[in-house]
Amino acid sequence: MSKPAPARLRCCDASACRNAGGLALRQALLAARAAAGLQPTSLAIGAVGCLRLCGRGPLVAADGPGGSRLWGGLSPEQAALLVAAAWVDADPPLALASPQASPPASPPTPVPPASAPLASSSDPLASYRLDLSHPFFSLQQPVVLEHCGLIDPDCLDQALAHGAYSQLRRCVRQLTPEAVRQEVRRSGLRGRGGAGYPTGLKWDTVALQPPGPRLVVANGDEGDPGAFMDRTVLESDPHRLLEGLAIAAWAVGAERGYVYVRAEYPLAIARLRRALDQISQRGGFGVAFTGTPWPLRLELRVGAGAYVCGEETALLQSIEGGRGTPRPRPPYPAQRGLGGAPTLINNVETLAAIPPILRQGGDWYAAIGAGNQASADKPASGATTATLGSRGTKVFSLSGAVVHTGVVEVPLGMPLRTVVETMGGGVVGGAPVKAVQTGGPSGGCIPAALLDTALDYEAMASLGSMLGSGGMVVLGPHTAMPELARYFMGFCVEESCGKCLPCRAGTVQLAALLDRFVAGQAEAADLDRLEALCAMVKATSLCGLGQSAPNPVLATLRHFRPEYLAACREEPRWA
Amino acid sequence: MGVITLSVNGAAVAVPSGATLLAACRSAGIALPTLCYLEGLSPVGACRLCLVELEGAGRPLAACVSEAAEGMVLRTDTPQLVNFRRMGVELFFAEGNHVCAICVANGCCELQDVAVAVGMDHSRFPYRYPQRSVDASHPLFSLDPNRCILCTRCVRACDELEGAHVWDVAERGSHCRIVAGLDQPWAEVEACTSCGQCVDACPTGALFRKDDTNVTSHPQRQRAALLQEARQRHSWRNQGPPPP
Numbered sequence: 001m002s003k004p005a006p007a008r009l010r011c012c013d014a015s016a017c018r019n020a021g022g023l024a025l026r027q028a029l030l031a032a033r034a035a036a037g038l039q040p041t042s043l044a045i046g047a048v049g050c051l052r053l054c055g056r057g058p059l060v061a062a063d064g065p066g067g068s069r070l071w072g073g074l075s076p077e078q079a080a081l082l083v084a085a086a087w088v089d090a091d092p093p094l095a096l097a098s099p100q101a102s103p104p105a106s107p108p109t110p111v112p113p114a115s116a117p118l119a120s121s122s123d124p125l126a127s128y129r130l131d132l133s134h135p136f137f138s139l140q141q142p143v144v145l146e147h148c149g150l151i152d153p154d155c156l157d158q159a160l161a162h163g164a165y166s167q168l169r170r171c172v173r174q175l176t177p178e179a180v181r182q183e184v185r186r187s188g189l190r191g192r193g194g195a196g197y198p199t200g201l202k203w204d205t206v207a208l209q210p211p212g213p214r215l216v217v218a219n220g221d222e223g224d225p226g227a228f229m230d231r232t233v234l235e236s237d238p239h240r241l242l243e244g245l246a247i248a249a250w251a252v253g254a255e256r257g258y259v260y261v262r263a264e265y266p267l268a269i270a271r272l273r274r275a276l277d278q279i280s281q282r283g284g285f286g287v288a289f290t291g292t293p294w295p296l297r298l299e300l301r302v303g304a305g306a307y308v309c310g311e312e313t314a315l316l317q318s319i320e321g322g323r324g325t326p327r328p329r330p331p332y333p334a335q336r337g338l339g340g341a342p343t344l345i346n347n348v349e350t351l352a353a354i355p356p357i358l359r360q361g362g363d364w365y366a367a368i369g370a371g372n373q374a375s376a377d378k379p380a381s382g383a384t385t386a387t388l389g390s391r392g393t394k395v396f397s398l399s400g401a402v403v404h405t406g407v408v409e410v411p412l413g414m415p416l417r418t419v420v421e422t423m424g425g426g427v428v429g430g431a432p433v434k435a436v437q438t439g440g441p442s443g444g445c446i447p448a449a450l451l452d453t454a455l456d457y458e459a460m461a462s463l464g465s466m467l468g469s470g471g472m473v474v475l476g477p478h479t480a481m482p483e484l485a486r487y488f489m490g491f492c493v494e495e496s497c498g499k500c501l502p503c504r505a506g507t508v509q510l511a512a513l514l515d516r517f518v519a520g521q522a523e524a525a526d527l528d529r530l531e532a533l534c535a536m537v538k539a540t541s542l543c544g545l546g547q548s549a550p551n552p553v554l555a556t557l558r559h560f561r562p563e564y565l566a567a568c569r570e571e572p573r574w575a
Numbered sequence: 576m577g578v579i580t581l582s583v584n585g586a587a588v589a590v591p592s593g594a595t596l597l598a599a600c601r602s603a604g605i606a607l608p609t610l611c612y613l614e615g616l617s618p619v620g621a622c623r624l625c626l627v628e629l630e631g632a633g634r635p636l637a638a639c640v641s642e643a644a645e646g647m648v649l650r651t652d653t654p655q656l657v658n659f660r661r662m663g664v665e666l667f668f669a670e671g672n673h674v675c676a677i678c679v680a681n682g683c684c685e686l687q688d689v690a691v692a693v694g695m696d697h698s699r700f701p702y703r704y705p706q707r708s709v710d711a712s713h714p715l716f717s718l719d720p721n722r723c724i725l726c727t728r729c730v731r732a733c734d735e736l737e738g739a740h741v742w743d744v745a746e747r748g749s750h751c752r753i754v755a756g757l758d759q760p761w762a763e764v765e766a767c768t769s770c771g772q773c774v775d776a777c778p779t780g781a782l783f784r785k786d787d788t789n790v791t792s793h794p795q796r797q798r799a800a801l802l803q804e805a806r807q808r809h810s811w812r813n814q815g816p817p818p819p
Binding site: 306308323327328330493494495496497498499500501502503504505506507508509512529532533536539540541542547 | 635666
């Protein structure tokens, strides 16, 4: 991370820090540098992607000869102080970078801003300093996000300097599509969008279809409440996604592809658009990045506000210009997708994991995480699914009642408690964690008693939740579970496309039933009605949205049934 | 073309390869209820009433959109399926404003027939009583969305048979509704040829002829199948219902 080069200030320019005033702060820093008479050669100030601890934005990191430092929540008025601090770059703060130098900082809930031992009175920015040795940062293992926060997302040259497109070049020039797919199979990578389908198997399925055109699609329609992993990738390192998608195209024999991003991510769209422009300005993927006449063409498609378009068949409909409604599978898009051609659809995070897998090898990736630990198989009852394992890293977006809100990338198999309590710092104000909601409206929640559950596909599913796309909402003691279930059901009511009956009408009836529990006006029989209708909607809906819409209800019923019982009125007594 | 043998409710059935599970069930003499399916139109698998259980599959399959395969073991009458179907029909009744007594389709309504078939005597779900307005602008036909079950047969009939694509679905979820043209009054949609195929395809009284009353309504729901048949055979004389 530390370069010998000049001192450098990295200003987070992703959505969260922008909303916190990151742009104004960066302008002020540039002005302060000029006022101090410094040249860009001696102190570089640049925009970078996400610096992870979104809740403390705007974040600025300083690199100097002694390592990196991080500040959060600075206002433009403090720019001069920060420039001075980055420029002087000396004394005690550097100790922060080396964990041995500051052991007292870690055990007693080391809240980053108040890293007290270092808050010397001489440093006016001490209270804004964030401790990079805090577990929130130190336990992360960036693979997908390895360049996120280091490079300017709008600058192709910086991406190239960090190795972007080198794996694409290697694939096209040296590897056969089969060799690329084999490396992906070896990695054990599974779809990061939530379903966890083995990525290598999906690639093979597309590649082995009868001869003819194929297409690739990156699914960036990230819509779960509390999920912002894909946004982080797209806003911080768009070329990473494009490289992953291009490699996928090579591996399955596609020459056309789409990146589908939801309209609610304007910054991600702007950066992707710029990244695609930069590529076409250099003559396209073939000429510029592989030195071959490979005619790959990638296009951007922007959604129109429908959550269901994250479902792959609805997404394809949307790309084709139709109404975003799912269709029954089979045929799967891998068999018949866009325009009837076999189409590979992968989540953004899945594709972003591809370049490092090819660089380091599939075995390297497979060695990360729970995949080869025997303990990973323990919680899952069905041995067939457990054999798939959960390998590699996963990006989670941590939000809700947690102290440290932001983006973390950790090895799969890490206990949920480590992420929520050690990294996230637990609930604000020191209150106990009540539960952690994972998987958004398709997932469930893990109660505090089960926080030691490993973060892997099977263990989470066995508890009635799911690893999901990676949204993790921490719930404090005051969250009422029927209300939580009602919130997610309301979400599904709004986002149901309306094509199939159980999802269109069933979710409405489920929401009405949950209203009675929220109001404390339910009857004991309503609990039976709720469970019966949940079972029906789950079993009979056409697509994943409806099939998983009852999950938040079922999970809260499973782990917090007394709350539902308490919401029932007393039975009328006929004396 | 080969032949596939499968088992439906314990009885062996042979169907041509490529046949749907629905065709297999019907050839076994099993009356699987359907609402969105109409012979002659592309299937969409939306009403979820033709669900069947396939041995070894995780969840029930919509028979109208699933292809038969050799050796499949199907059940159409498990207690769970019977229960789901009845709940489905109840959900249909609760989401719209279905009042048989004042409906032109009373007595020739597929929703009514299905309700009888699944043994629905009341809805366990509270009625939603949505506010919907009628489009009676067309000189010959009317659309009463209160009776619409969003099967999209009209959408497909107009698109696939007439090629006019007058109808489509607007909005999402429970707000979904059938719209003419660009959400215009039906009479203003110049693409409409007044062929009436949407009316003939409608399973309920949502689309009806203005001169129909509940006594004289005469749905011709086999029209889509007849047209498809005629197109395949290049024989345009109405020779009665297609051969079984």
